[in-house]
Amino acid sequence: MNTRNWVKFFITTLCIGGAVTVLTGFIIRWKDFRPFFQSFDVLEILSSAFWLFCIGLLFSAVSQMGFFAYLTLHRIGLGIFRSLWNPVQILFLAFALFDLVYFRYRLFAAENEGIFPYLAVALLILLYGILVAYFKMKQSDKETFVPALFFMVVVTVIEWLPALRNNDPNWLQLMIYPLLVCNTYQLLSLPAYLERSQKEREERKKRKEGSGMKPLPPKKAQKV
Structure with missing residues (x-):
C-alpha cells in the first residue's frame, strides 16, 4: 500500500471509530444525555459528542494496532507452521473463548449468578466473527475464513482487555x-x-515509460 492510501485508510478508520463511539455512547447513556436533548442544550450535546469522539479515536487506534500486529503475526505463523497454521489458530480461538467465559465468571460473577450472561457475550462475538469471516471468504477465497475468524474474535478480545479488566457495563459496551x-x-x-495502490x-x-524514464520494479501486492 502506498503512503497516500495508507493515510486514507488510517483516517477513515479513525473517523469510523469516533462516529460509532458517539452513537454508542448516546444510546447506552441515554438517561444521562436525555436532559441535554430535552432542553436542547447545544453546547452540552456538542461537548459530550466531542468527548465521545475522542474516546472513539483511541479505540480506533487500538483496533488499528491490533490489525497490523495480526498481519505480522499471520506472516510469521505461515512461515513457522505452514499448513498447520489454520489449526493452530483454531486452537487459540478456542482458548480465547474459554478464557473470556471462565475467567470473567470466576472474577466478576455475583453469588448465585449463572454463567449464561458470560457465555452469551462470547457466543455473540463468535457469531459475529463467523459472519464477517464468511463475507471475507466470499470476497477472496476459502483460505481466508479461519484467519478472518481468528482476527475478529481473538484479536478483538485482546484489544478489549482494558474494559474487561474494569468490567464496567457501560465501558464494556462503549469499547466493544x-x-x-x-x-x-x-x-x-x-x-x-x-x-x-x-x-x-x-x-x-x-507515465514514466511515456516520459522515457526507467521505472522502478513493481511491488507485488500481498493477498490479505
Missing part, C-alpha cells in the same frame, strides 16, 4: 462496538486499498 466495526472495516476494505503504481509506471 467500535472495535468490532473498525476491525470489520479494516479486514474487508484493505484489499480495495491494496488494489488501488497497485493500479496507481502501474499508472505511474506507464
Whole structure:
C-alpha cells in the first residue's frame, strides 16, 4: 500500500471509530444525555459528542494496532507452521473463548449468578466473527475464513482487555462496538486499498515509460 492510501485508510478508520463511539455512547447513556436533548442544550450535546469522539479515536487506534500486529503475526505463523497454521489458530480461538467465559465468571460473577450472561457475550462475538469471516471468504477465497475468524474474535478480545479488566457495563459496551466495526472495516476494505495502490503504481509506471524514464520494479501486492 502506498503512503497516500495508507493515510486514507488510517483516517477513515479513525473517523469510523469516533462516529460509532458517539452513537454508542448516546444510546447506552441515554438517561444521562436525555436532559441535554430535552432542553436542547447545544453546547452540552456538542461537548459530550466531542468527548465521545475522542474516546472513539483511541479505540480506533487500538483496533488499528491490533490489525497490523495480526498481519505480522499471520506472516510469521505461515512461515513457522505452514499448513498447520489454520489449526493452530483454531486452537487459540478456542482458548480465547474459554478464557473470556471462565475467567470473567470466576472474577466478576455475583453469588448465585449463572454463567449464561458470560457465555452469551462470547457466543455473540463468535457469531459475529463467523459472519464477517464468511463475507471475507466470499470476497477472496476459502483460505481466508479461519484467519478472518481468528482476527475478529481473538484479536478483538485482546484489544478489549482494558474494559474487561474494569468490567464496567457501560465501558464494556462503549469499547466493544467500535472495535468490532473498525476491525470489520479494516479486514474487508484493505484489499480495495491494496488494489488501488497497485493500479496507481502501474499508472505511474506507464507515465514514466511515456516520459522515457526507467521505472522502478513493481511491488507485488500481498493477498490479505
